[in-house]
Amino acid sequence: MKLLNHPRIEQIRGFIFGNGVRDGILLKLMLYVLLITIGFVYLQPLLFMFVNSIKSPDDLLNPMVQWVPTGFYTGNYERAYKVLDYPNTLLTSIMMSVVPSLLQTAVASIIGYGLARYRFRGKTLIFALILSTFLLPQQNTIIPQMLNYRDLGLLGNPLALILPALFGQGYRSAIFILIFYQSFASLPKALEEAARLDGASDIRIFLSIAVPTAIPAFIVSFIFSVVWYWNETFATVIFLGGGTTTLPMQLSRFTQAYENLYPAGVVNIFDRLNEAVKMSGTFLNILPLLVMYFVLQRWFVESVEMTGITGE
Amino acid sequence: MIDIKRKSPRREISLRMREALHGYAFILIWVVGFLIFTFYPLVQTFHYSFNTVSVTPTQIEYDYVQWANYTRAIFTDPNFIELLIGYTVETLISVPIVLIFAMIIAIFLNFDFKFKGIFRVIFFLPIVITSGPVIQELTAQGAATVSGIADIPAVIDFMEQLPRALRNPVEYLLTSFILILWFSGVQILIYLSSLQKVDASVYEAAAIDGASGWSTFWKITLPSLSTATVVNAVYTIVTLSHFSENKVIKYIYDQTYNIQGGIGYASAMSFIYLAVMVTILAIVYLILRQWANRGTGS
Numbered sequence: 001m002k003l004l005n006h007p008r009i010e011q012i013r014g015f016i017f018g019n020g021v022r023d024g025i026l027l028k029l030m031l032y033v034l035l036i037t038i039g040f041v042y043l044q045p046l047l048f049m050f051v052n053s054i055k056s057p058d059d060l061l062n063p064m065v066q067w068v069p070t071g072f073y074t075g076n077y078e079r080a081y082k083v084l085d086y087p088n089t090l091l092t093s094i095m096m097s098v099v100p101s102l103l104q105t106a107v108a109s110i111i112g113y114g115l116a117r118y119r120f121r122g123k124t125l126i127f128a129l130i131l132s133t134f135l136l137p138q139q140n141t142i143i144p145q146m147l148n149y150r151d152l153g154l155l156g157n158p159l160a161l162i163l164p165a166l167f168g169q170g171y172r173s174a175i176f177i178l179i180f181y182q183s184f185a186s187l188p189k190a191l192e193e194a195a196r197l198d199g200a201s202d203i204r205i206f207l208s209i210a211v212p213t214a215i216p217a218f219i220v221s222f223i224f225s226v227v228w229y230w231n232e233t234f235a236t237v238i239f240l241g242g243g244t245t246t247l248p249m250q251l252s253r254f255t256q257a258y259e260n261l262y263p264a265g266v267v268n269i270f271d272r273l274n275e276a277v278k279m280s281g282t283f284l285n286i287l288p289l290l291v292m293y294f295v296l297q298r299w300f301v302e303s304v305e306m307t308g309i310t311g312e
Numbered sequence: 313m314i315d316i317k318r319k320s321p322r323r324e325i326s327l328r329m330r331e332a333l334h335g336y337a338f339i340l341i342w343v344v345g346f347l348i349f350t351f352y353p354l355v356q357t358f359h360y361s362f363n364t365v366s367v368t369p370t371q372i373e374y375d376y377v378q379w380a381n382y383t384r385a386i387f388t389d390p391n392f393i394e395l396l397i398g399y400t401v402e403t404l405i406s407v408p409i410v411l412i413f414a415m416i417i418a419i420f421l422n423f424d425f426k427f428k429g430i431f432r433v434i435f436f437l438p439i440v441i442t443s444g445p446v447i448q449e450l451t452a453q454g455a456a457t458v459s460g461i462a463d464i465p466a467v468i469d470f471m472e473q474l475p476r477a478l479r480n481p482v483e484y485l486l487t488s489f490i491l492i493l494w495f496s497g498v499q500i501l502i503y504l505s506s507l508q509k510v511d512a513s514v515y516e517a518a519a520i521d522g523a524s525g526w527s528t529f530w531k532i533t534l535p536s537l538s539t540a541t542v543v544n545a546v547y548t549i550v551t552l553s554h555f556s557e558n559k560v561i562k563y564i565y566d567q568t569y570n571i572q573g574g575i576g577y578a579s580a581m582s583f584i585y586l587a588v589m590v591t592i593l594a595i596v597y598l599i600l601r602q603w604a605n606r607g608t609g610s
Contacts, residue, residue, distance in 0.1 A: 039434045045450050114338025137554055139564050139582045143575050144356035167345020202334050231443030234556040252445040275453050282449040286441040293440045300436050
């Protein structure tokens with residue numbers, strides 16, 4: 001009993017199990033082991049994708065080769081690059097995600113500002129409707145939208161995606177409106193009142209006082225918007241199909257496109273479509289997003305802290 | 313201090329009017345957009361659902377069929393109801409997994425330790441890459457399974473022992489476990505922000521009073537996450553239900569171009585799907601709300 005209370009023992013026990021001041025090494029070790037394990041499981045599909053994409057046809061047939069290919073084979077990427085029509089579809093994808101995102105962010109900021117800074121009747125109703133647009137599945141509106149676009153001759157035209165974004169009805173716009181609402185609601189009223197006394201107009205106040213305080217919200221909204229527009233395929237396929245082809249759209253008909261480029265009867269057996277080529281195509285598809293993520297990761301990781309999204 | 317004159321009631325009203333009008337000006341664009349791009353198409357879809365719709369290159373013809381599209385989806389179609397049940401079960405399985413996983417990861421990431429940045433980058437990665445075609449390719453190649461668990465003989469034996477009603481959900485769990493986890497990115501972000509709002513002094517006070525880590529979690533951490541849990545549950549259900557690889561959505565989409573079904577039938581199914589989705593949302597919301605109230609009440 002006396003031994004257990006010896007300061008030295010106490011110190012060691014504190015080191016292993018932690019004491020009031022700092023966490024013990026055991027806890028830290030457990031934390032690392034858990035995080036590394038979960039992290040690995042989490043990344044497994046990506047690793048799988050990458051490993052398979054660099055397997056040569058020989059490696060694919062060889063049952064011994066699972067996680068470590070015998071060499072770095074780039075043939076899959078060369079073919080996937082051609083099948084995806086990479087430079088063109090990549091450019092289209094960038095255009096079709098950046099342009100609607102810019103508009104969506106700008107419009108969401110205006111709407112969010114209106115909701116956060118003005119008192120008017122029917123605000124609760126507007127909020128309820130905005131939330132309901134978030135819940136509403138796209139297939140409940142998409143067929144008439146498509147037919148209306150067809151009547152206007154806009155099917156396959158980039159405007160089919162741009163117009164809804166311009167009117168605050170872009171993909172998941174409700175979330176962005178709420179982000180801006182949160183961001184503007186915390187602005188002190190005194191700033192605006194001072195400007196108003198100086199005779200500034202509402203638009204002026206919005207642009208020169210409110211907007212600069214919400215820069216993080218703009219950046220975060222824009223980034224998330226780009227990502228979600230990029231990955232959205234349901235409406236994109238229907239609205240742009242036949243006219244404009246984005247990278248994910250081309251990926252979703254990869255098999256067909258491959259057959260067109262390399263007809264099964266003509267090419268030798270090693271050049272037939274296999275999973276390695278498909279994985280290369282998938283990897284090329286997410287590569288731009290990965291690059292963007294690693295460059296801008298600070299904004300993703302700290303987005304919540306910066307914009308104060310809490311959902312309350 | 314300047315003595316501010318009391319404003320006359322009329323001036324007060326006109327100021328309020330002015331403010332309201334300016335407010336409406338800011339949100340006008342949304343109202344117009346909502347009417348054109350959401351409300352009107354929604355009404356049209358509702359109209360379609362009571363008709364057999366045939367689209368010709370020049371016009372759209374309607375043949376009023378009353379509730380026939382709905383009764384067909386619910387009573388005649390052999391696939392739709394089964395897909396709906398599958399969707400409901402899968403959603404109800406996925407939501408708690410996503411919530412618990414996101415909560416654990418958020419709590420971990422809230423600790424102070426070295427290389428925290430790297431782990432954060434890993435856990436938010438799926439936000440960026442989760443898209444329909446990518447997921448489809450990954451599932452098709454079996455990349456979403458935890459390294460071949462589903463192929464272990466013991467597991468296969470175990471699966472065969474299970475009654476049919478249980479087998480599908482368990483199989484879904486085994487084959488798409490990682491994908492379910494991949495839907496937790498935004499949820500981790502939301503939990504993390506809630507955790508960071510809890511005042512550190514609350515934890516210090518608890519530690520001084522001799523509270524163990526275990527009871528600190530149940531008495532402080534969990535109640536502080538109740539609002540975030542409700543938000544996350546709603547977000548998870550909506551994301552899963554809207555996902556373009558969702559089997560019900562795919563089926564409805566296929567039926568749109570089917571000669572037999574067509575637009576009218578697909579429209580009716582999308583409204584049934586919406587009703588099911590809202591019901592799931594409402595149930596989960598009510599359950600969590602009650603739990604959250606109890607958590608903060610005690």
